[in-house]
Amino acid sequence: MAWLDRIPLLMLILLVLTLGLAPFAPEPHVWEKLKMLAAGMLRRPIDIFDLAFHGAPWLLLALKLARMASRAGRG
Numbered sequence: 001m002a003w004l005d006r007i008p009l010l011m012l013i014l015l016v017l018t019l020g021l022a023p024f025a026p027e028p029h030v031w032e033k034l035k036m037l038a039a040g041m042l043r044r045p046i047d048i049f050d051l052a053f054h055g056a057p058w059l060l061l062a063l064k065l066a067r068m069a070s071r072a073g074r075g
Contacts, residue, residue, distance in 0.1 A: 033054065
């Protein structure tokens with residue numbers, strides 16, 4: 001996962017704050033899609049794509065932070 005190490009943490013945070021939360025009103029898309037997933041209503045391909053598109057920055061940030069924590073624990 002060396003490619004993840006090359007992505008600056010600040011860039012991932014900015015991605016989460018922009019793409020990960022867009023659109024901001026009436027609620028972030030990722031939150032709306034997660035609620036649909038929990039309710040079993042995430043069926044349309046566009047909704048699944050939206051969840052993947054707006055959730056990817058969150059996933060990358062979580063992976064980066066976990067990798068940083070595991071490397072700090074070893075050193």
